[in-house]
Amino acid sequence: MSLRDPHLLAREGNAFLGPNALWSRPKLAFFCSAKCPGEILLRVLKWVPTLAGRNDIVLASGFHTPVEREVLRLTLRQKTPVIICPARGLPKVLPAEWRTPLKEGRLLIATQFFAAAKRVTAVRAEQRNQWLAAHAEQILVAWATPGGRLESSLRDVPSAKRIPLG
Secondary structure, three states: OOOOOOOEEEEOOEEEEOOOHHHHOOEEEEEEOOOOOHHHHHHHHHHHHHHOOOOOOEEEEOOOOHHHHHHHHHHHHOOOOEEEOOOOOOOOOOOHHHHHHHHOOOEEEEEOOOOOOOOOOHHHHHHHHHHHHHHOOEEEEEEOOOOOHHHHHOOOOOHHHEOOOO
């Protein structure tokens, strides 16, 4: 998509690529630390199919860690609406598996970072997590390593927003 594409929109310092209407829908933010116990992974894999066919929420995440990337792969396959929030500027080249969902209107890429932010850093990931948590109606943290960056970055999220892993 080019910069003249009608699906590319900047608003409030944020940049969006895809159907902006997804940003206005209720969002379920999904987070999982990179090092996740196997039992949590199994619970996540059982939870993902429950999102299929739901139109009341959009799943949003950075989809950066291995578990988050697997959730993205599965949700795109089952046609769940998704918002990908990279901890950098909008990508210049889209992965092939993102193109069809984007064309079908069920994928939005949203970021708070300028195009010059080309690399993901730990600081940007923390900022992205806080930004996404602030914009989500619900938050599911599958696993946060005790004392880790994810746990720290989401410390101030109200418990009323948090939902348990099914």
